[in-house]
Amino acid sequence: MVGEAVVLSAILFAIGTVGALVRRNVIVVLMSIELMLNAVNLALVAFSRQWADPAGQVLVLMVIVVAAAEVAVGLGIVISLFRNRETLNLEEASLLKW
Amino acid sequence: MNEWIFYAFSAVAVAGALGMVSNVRNTVAAALSLVASMVSLGGIYVLLEAYLIGVLQILVYAGAIMVVFLFVVMLLNQRKDGFSAGRQWVMKTFGAVLGVAGAVGLVGLLPARFPEAAALPEGFGGYRALGVMLFTDYVLAFEVSSLLLLSAMVGAVILARRSAD
Numbered sequence: 001m002v003g004e005a006v007v008l009s010a011i012l013f014a015i016g017t018v019g020a021l022v023r024r025n026v027i028v029v030l031m032s033i034e035l036m037l038n039a040v041n042l043a044l045v046a047f048s049r050q051w052a053d054p055a056g057q058v059l060v061l062m063v064i065v066v067a068a069a070e071v072a073v074g075l076g077i078v079i080s081l082f083r084n085r086e087t088l089n090l091e092e093a094s095l096l097k098w
Numbered sequence: 099m100n101e102w103i104f105y106a107f108s109a110v111a112v113a114g115a116l117g118m119v120s121n122v123r124n125t126v127a128a129a130l131s132l133v134a135s136m137v138s139l140g141g142i143y144v145l146l147e148a149y150l151i152g153v154l155q156i157l158v159y160a161g162a163i164m165v166v167f168l169f170v171v172m173l174l175n176q177r178k179d180g181f182s183a184g185r186q187w188v189m190k191t192f193g194a195v196l197g198v199a200g201a202v203g204l205v206g207l208l209p210a211r212f213p214e215a216a217a218l219p220e221g222f223g224g225y226r227a228l229g230v231m232l233f234t235d236y237v238l239a240f241e242v243s244s245l246l247l248l249s250a251m252v253g254a255v256i257l258a259r260r261s262a263d
Contacts, residue, residue, distance in 0.1 A: 001100065001101065001104055001145065001146065002146070002212050002215055003208065003209075003211065003212045004104065004105075004108070005104075005142060005146060006208055007205055007208065008108045008111065008112070008142070010200075010201055010204035010205050010208075011112060011201050011205075012111065012112065012115055012135075013200070013201075013204065014197045014198070014200040014201035014204065015112070015115040015116060015119055015197065016115070016119075017196065017197060017200055018119060018193040018194065018196065018197035019115075019118065019119035021189065021192070021193045021196065022119070022189050022190055022192075022193035023119065023122075025125060027125055027129075027167065027170065027171055027174075028118070028119075028125065028128055030167070031118055031128065031129060031132050031167060032118070032119060034132070034159075034163065035115055035118065035132065035135070038135075038136060038139055038159065041139075041151075041155075042139060042142065042143075045142075045143050045146050045148045045151055046146055048146075048148065049146040049147055049148065049215060049218075050212060050213075050215050050216065051216050052215070052216035052217065052218050052219065052222060054222065054223065054227050054228055054231055055231065055235075055236075057148050057150070057151050057223060057228055058228060058231050058232055058235075058236050058239075060148075060151050061151070061154070061228070061232070062239060062243055064154060064155075064158055064159070065243040065246065065247060066243075066246070067159075067163065068158065068162070068163060068247065068250070069246050069247055069249075069250030070250075071163050071166055071167070072166070072250045072251060072253075072254040073250050073253050073254050073257065075166060075167070075170045075254070075258075076253065076254035076255075076256075076257030076258040077257055078170060078174075079170065079173070079174070079257070079258045080257050080258060082174050083260075088174065
């Protein structure tokens, strides 16, 4: 079951990458990044099961903390972007583009 | 028996992820597909004997984090994207190729067969095993993560408030 879980994690990571690159709705991009973090968590849990080492699960806890912080700050940025530009389109957020 | 449950959860996880990425019309539906994906990932964690992580996955990810996402989607209430078509097909082709190549490459890195999984000690994956580790070996990381959460909280409040002029 460990091997299958790692394959599933690779598939989910690839789907998340595609979502983060292709979609232009900034909320969907953030959700794709969450999906990528989840895929990494799955790989960590699978390897932790493989070698019976709970350190991988502690690392998963840290990833969950970072994901929560990222969502809080990211959605704050989304709200202020929407307030300034009236859009959720990533291509409109181009102030820093040269 | 466990294998079939695992495959069912995997199918739901992949379907939910695909639904989230491919739903261009309704952001709320996309967020709910991601919730389905995360809940089934929680089930897979339980099958991999990471019980505490499975519970936390459902409580924190499928519960708290996705509620915040849904809250923001409904707060901003954009019915139509109205995004211009532009060079969409270039990005779509590029993304599809990159996704397939990435998945194949990552799977190709794996060994054909994993060795037999190690025998588990008593209480593996429970709150006691993880709690003891978290407060002995990894106590510094634990404390730093609380600082990170605090700074993220302050940052989110400052970013999202209306400017005080």
